[in-house]
Amino acid sequence: MKLSKTSEYALRILIYMSQSPDQLYTAKQLVKELKVSDKYLRRLMTDLSKSGFIRSIQGRDGGYTFIKGPDEIMLYDIIDSVEGMDKLNGCLLGFESCSSSNPCAMHYLWMNLRTDLNKVFRETKLSDMDFNKILRY
Amino acid sequence: MKLSKTSEYALRILIYMSQSPDQLYTAKQLVKELKVSDKYLRRLMTDLSKSGFIRSIQGRDGGYTFIKGPDEIMLYDIIDSVEGMDKLNGCLLGFESCSSSNPCAMHYLWMNLRTDLNKVFRETKLSDMDFNKILRY
DNA sequence: ACTATATACTACCTCGTTGTATTATTTACT
């Protein structure tokens, strides 16, 4: 029912950047706009570039820019890359052995809910975000 | 998208106990059946009795039994008492200032999903659980 | 009163997540 801070930040950053996807964003700029700590953001940006969402350009006049277009990136992909979407899809009661053939008491109830959750995150693109509503802090 | 371990355990325990709600359950018995660590379960049971779901009976021949009937306890109440349902209902992007009048880019998307989640947990009773599907471990 | 068996309470330990500090590397410009 809640994402990790890392997912929060990743989404914040990429949603923010997708306002003008061709622009080169510096860490300094993102830190200022999004109020994520400098060091933490930089580390996260490295992860995001390793995951292939953005390219990092080192050196003077460097920064970060998109590789894929925001219309090619699903919210699911972002969350999956930073915290693992499968973690969120386990048994709600924490039973290792829970499955459709051996369901726990809440299995079908939870399955329906999480199917909807997954569907939305799988089908929503970064570019579907409403850019009139970019909060900063 | 996931509950805390404490919520998992609380649900496990109460769902298990609601199989025969008038029975007196000892910690030892619950530990054995549900594979939750002895000390942790005991501490959690104290919390659950303070929250008014169960009564604890100390001393020899003591144990735990329901106060309210399982048809009076909503899943929402259990989760809310052990981890605070409000924590799960915050802004998905972690913006403090996010609200309907000042929404973040994902506000309405997330609002719809979490409304469904809340609805199900608010409307589902402990006694609605399928007791043919009580997994133990 | 004593004992066995149960819960209550307090303090501590462990570990993953979050956040910070420091140093190294890369690149454009002059």
Place this chain on the structure above:
DNA sequence: AGTAAATAATACAACGAGGTAGTATATAGT
């Protein structure tokens, strides 16, 4: 070549959730 401005990488600190140990307290049966 030298400098300034940017990212990369690594190590470590702080915190909270989860889990454990040990002691105190309560109660039924004898």
